Amino acid sequence: MQSSENNQVSSYTEEITLFADVIVPVAVPNTFTYRVPREYAASITTGLRVIVQFGKTKVVTAIIARIHNKPPEKYHAKYILEVLDDAPLVNTKQIELFYWIADYYMCTVGEVMNIALPSGLKISSLSKVQFNPSFDTPELLTEREVEIIDELKKHQSLNYDELARFAEVKNVYHIIKSLIQKKAIIVFEEVREKYSPKILKKIRLNAFYEDSSYLTALIGELEKTPKQLDVILNYLKYVPVLRTPELNKKGLEKSALTKANVSESSLSTLLKNGILEQFEVIVSRFEEDLDFVEAPTPILSSAQESAFTEIMQSFQEKDTTLLHGITGSGKTEVYIKLIEQVLESGSQVLYLLPEIALTTQIVVRLRKVFGDKMGIYHSRFSDNERVEVWKGVVSGKFQFIVGVRSAVFLPFDNLGLIIVDEEHETSYKQFDPAPRYHARDVAVVIAHRQKAKVLLGSATPSIESFYNAKIARYGFVEMKERFGNTQLPDIELIDIKTARKQKLTKGDFSNMMLDTMGLNFEKKQQTILFQNRRGYSPYIQCEDCDTIVACPNCDVSLTYHYSNQELRCHYCGHREPMSKTCQACGSAKLKTRGYGTEKLEEELQLFFPTAKIARMDLDTTRTKTAFQTLINEVESGEVDILVGTQMVSKGLDFEKVSLVCVFDADRMIHFPDFRSSERAFQMLTQVAGRAGRRGTQGKVLIQTNNPTQKILKQIIENDYEGLYQDEIKEREDFQYPPFTRIIKITLKHIDQPNAEKAAKALALQLIEKLGTQRVLGPEKPLVERVRNQYLFEILIKLEKAINLKGAKTFIAEQVQNIELSKDFKGVGIVVDVDCG
DNA sequence: AGCACGCCGACT
DNA sequence: GTCGGCGTGCTC
Numbered sequence: 001m002q003s004s005e006n007n008q009v010s011s012y013t014e015e016i017t018l019f020a021d022v023i024v025p026v027a028v029p030n031t032f033t034y035r036v037p038r039e040y041a042a043s044i045t046t047g048l049r050v051i052v053q054f055g056k057t058k059v060v061t062a063i064i065a066r067i068h069n070k071p072p073e074k075y076h077a078k079y080i081l082e083v084l085d086d087a088p089l090v091n092t093k094q095i096e097l098f099y100w101i102a103d104y105y106m107c108t109v110g111e112v113m114n115i116a117l118p119s120g121l122k123i124s125s126l127s128k129v130q131f132n133p134s135f136d137t138p139e140l141l142t143e144r145e146v147e148i149i150d151e152l153k154k155h156q157s158l159n160y161d162e163l164a165r166f167a168e169v170k171n172v173y174h175i176i177k178s179l180i181q182k183k184a185i186i187v188f189e190e191v192r193e194k195y196s197p198k199i200l201k202k203i204r205l206n207a208f209y210e211d212s213s214y215l216t217a218l219i220g221e222l223e224k225t226p227k228q229l230d231v232i233l234n235y236l237k238y239v240p241v242l243r244t245p246e247l248n249k250k251g252l253e254k255s256a257l258t259k260a261n262v263s264e265s266s267l268s269t270l271l272k273n274g275i276l277e278q279f280e281v282i283v284s285r286f287e288e289d290l291d292f293v294e295a296p297t298p299i300l301s302s303a304q305e306s307a308f309t310e311i312m313q314s315f316q317e318k319d320t321t322l323l324h325g326i327t328g329s330g331k332t333e334v335y336i337k338l339i340e341q342v343l344e345s346g347s348q349v350l351y352l353l354p355e356i357a358l359t360t361q362i363v364v365r366l367r368k369v370f371g372d373k374m375g376i377y378h379s380r381f382s383d384n385e386r387v388e389v390w391k392g393v394v395s396g397k398f399q400f401i402v403g404v405r406s407a408v409f410l411p412f413d414n415l416g417l418i419i420v421d422e423e424h425e426t427s428y429k430q431f432d433p434a435p436r437y438h439a440r441d442v443a444v445v446i447a448h449r450q451k452a453k454v455l456l457g458s459a460t461p462s463i464e465s466f467y468n469a470k471i472a473r474y475g476f477v478e479m480k481e482r483f484g485n486t487q488l489p490d491i492e493l494i495d496i497k498t499a500r501k502q503k504l505t506k507g508d509f510s511n512m513m514l515d516t517m518g519l520n521f522e523k524k525q526q527t528i529l530f531q532n533r534r535g536y537s538p539y540i541q542c543e544d545c546d547t548i549v550a551c552p553n554c555d556v557s558l559t560y561h562y563s564n565q566e567l568r569c570h571y572c573g574h575r576e577p578m579s580k581t582c583q584a585c586g587s588a589k590l591k592t593r594g595y596g597t598e599k600l601e602e603e604l605q606l607f608f609p610t611a612k613i614a615r616m617d618l619d620t621t622r623t624k625t626a627f628q629t630l631i632n633e634v635e636s637g638e639v640d641i642l643v644g645t646q647m648v649s650k651g652l653d654f655e656k657v658s659l660v661c662v663f664d665a666d667r668m669i670h671f672p673d674f675r676s677s678e679r680a681f682q683m684l685t686q687v688a689g690r691a692g693r694r695g696t697q698g699k700v701l702i703q704t705n706n707p708t709q710k711i712l713k714q715i716i717e718n719d720y721e722g723l724y725q726d727e728i729k730e731r732e733d734f735q736y737p738p739f740t741r742i743i744k745i746t747l748k749h750i751d752q753p754n755a756e757k758a759a760k761a762l763a764l765q766l767i768e769k770l771g772t773q774r775v776l777g778p779e780k781p782l783v784e785r786v787r788n789q790y791l792f793e794i795l796i797k798l799e800k801a802i803n804l805k806g807a808k809t810f811i812a813e814q815v816q817n818i819e820l821s822k823d824f825k826g827v828g829i830v831v832d833v834d835c836g
Numbered sequence: 837a838g839c840a841c842g843c844c845g846a847c848t
Numbered sequence: 849g850t851c852g853g854c855g856t857g858c859t860c
Binding site for chain 2: 850853857
Binding site: 019021022024026030031032033034035052053054055056058072074075076077169174178825831 | 850851852855858859860
């Protein structure tokens with residue numbers, strides 16, 4: 001792993017002092033140079049984690065980015081305190097990637113490191129104070145200090161927080177400083193590794209008794225103590241020592257014995273007498289997972305087979321290929337064959353999925369084929385588990401990773417293939433905090449650097465990717481048939497406006513939608529009702545004075561959540577109990593307005609009292625188990641109608657869903673954003689794709705106020721090409737991606753005029769060099785105030801031909817200008833490159 | 837970012 | 849004089 005450069009330097013270590021430039025996990029622009037202690041000189045390499053003192057109080061985990069022998073000129077380098085790893089946990093390719101990301105997405109390498117490494121790999125330090133036992137001048141102490149010292153004597157040590165709580169002061173620092181001066185206390189750093197390996201307690205029989213005559217003798221002897229005999233017999237039941245003595249080496253989990261209802265005290269007696277022995281092993285957190293049934297590689301249909309061949313051909317010429325396969329075309333089987341092929345060639349494979357899709361059936365399916373070669377990297381996993389996956393990639397245990405966005409940071413060094421499934425998904429873009437990276441785009445960069453191939457898969461590709469395929473930058477493969485010859489669902493529009501006029505509605509449901517749902521229920525088929533809005537109702541209005549209850553911190557209405565009778569802000573998380581009366585006029589006539597999933601669930605229950613109705617949204621799937629339970633219930637057919645947000649449209653395949661109803665299509669279509677048509681098409685096509693599997697054609701009903709909208713026609717006819725042509729023309733006319741790159745700068749301040757002034761000043765500076773064509777705004781965003789901060793946005797469009805690096809440097813300078821300016825104190829600025 | 841340091845005003 | 853508040857600048 002050591003680079004030749006490092007080796008060369010290391011061989012002179014007798015005379016030369018080494019220095020290491022390290023990345024610290026902080027939002028500071030530079031790397032920092034530390035001195036390598038002599039004892040580490042021979043073994044130090046890039047990619048090792050080290051512990052360093054950073055600033056006066058912090059001790060942090062850093063990564064070695066470079067090793068050299070030039071002492072810094074302007075300051076004395078501090079020593080590296082400790083080296084944490086024997087072999088690099090971060091490889092050179094990753095470090096280069098960190099720099100690329102920092103550069104491209106306009107943030108610091110430290111911020112990249114912070115997001116890239118699971119927190120279990122970032123040791124934290126706590127400053128602790130301890131009473132100095134050789135303290136002998138108590139007369140110097142003030143009364144208060146004596147109290148603190150007395151408290152400190154009671155404990156081995158206390159950290160700052162604990163001390164502050166006891167002393168009942170906000171800033172404990174003064175006191176600590178004074179006590180250090182008087183030599184009454186000692187301050188030390190407690191460094192603590194967050195990752196803790198999973199330890200299993202095991203029991204085995206003393207090897208002495210592996211001999212049959214001794215074992216028989218033992219059993220005879222234990223006749224007197226039946227409880228102990230019981231323990232031994234139980235052990236032998238699991239581990240037949242005589243037949244398979246090698247199993248005895250591995251022993252048995254202690255918990256297996258205790259679960260078998262044996263006497264605990266007898267067990268400890270046996271241990272004490274040396275008949276049984278206890279030992280500990282470090283185990284993988286994933287081993288329990290491994291009772292998978294190895295399934296044969298799926299047999300591909302002829303359409304899948306030819307898609308596979310085409311992809312392989314495409315990879316001959318292109319590094320990236322877009323697979324456009326309609327919903328239900330069976331892309332997964334094609335992926336599996338590709339993955340197998342690449343793994344056989346000895347290269348690593350990364351399969352990226354959006355957050356929600358990962359929890360579902362796909363993982364089970366992949367596990368069956370790839371078993372323990374496959375690692376899963378998911379945000380719902382604990383940090384310890386993520387560290388194990390990271391280490392598993394380093395050690396080569398995991399050649400294949402299925403993961404979410406952040407899996408692009410894993411320490412691959414030999415990737416052969418990256419699959420980005422559902423590549424159009426917006427959750428691949430990170431919004432907060434920095435780095436605001438797009439995992440699909442980063443994947444393409446990684447692949448390029450590791451000479452790997454990328455397969456982007458989607459039924460509804462992003463306009464950008466489709467464009468790249470059109471101009472032949474990407475290869476292109478299509479799958480136009482649904483697997484098993486199932487037809488695409490029949491989509492029908494319902495003109496809700498006309499229906500309302502003709503009084504053919506109940507609530508905001510058209511009779512037609514309700515009737516169809518009813519019929520479907522009678523046929524014992526499942527229905528999905530899609531409404532992309534959680535909660536009961538998006539706002540509450542007073543009938544007398546028209547006041548709408550708003551969030552105190554943001555400029556949005558509060559959403560009413562029925563389940564716990566509270567109002568919630570979906571922007572800042574503010575919660576307040578639902579009040580019975582209007583806070584403005586005292587009237588009791590408060591009305592819920594608009595429809596969220598909760599309200600639809602409630603209304604449907606009234607319409608269909610005997611149906612089992614379930615709801616799937618953020619609120620019902622907070623935990624891993626809740627999510628899985630719900631999926632199981634739907635899969636087993638217990639649930640008749642599933643009401644849900646966009647969650648129901650992603651990666652879920654339910655056999656018996658034959659009807660999909662979209663409650664309100666218009667809100668999505670008219671969202672004020674240049675991507676709204678694309679998004680609406682994607683979302684409605686994906687949710688429609690849930691209807692009908694295995695030979696039966698599904699039905700989709702969409703309620704809209706305006707059924708003549710062109711995009712709806714395109715959705716009905718599954719005319720992606722048509723959508724693309726419309727969109728790409730518009731994007732070209734108005735200079736949006738893929739013809740430009742967009743950088744969004746958001747400025748925040750508690751006072752709106754201040755935010756506006758700063759935004760205007762920044763825009764002016766930007767325009768000076770970039771011109772009014774490229775700089776738009778500043779403008780108030782849709783929601784003007786979030787978390788008590790007023791927002792202004794500037795949009796920068798950079799054409800592809802521009803010197804991107806130069807432009808970004810200029811933008812960064814101007815942003816810094818504003819940040820440092822005395823006129824705009826307290827203005828927060830966020831730069832988002834390629835904003836969604 | 838996080839935090840010490842320094843200056844300033846309030847209060848015993 | 850001591851304590852806390854807030855603005856400023858640095859971190860190898």
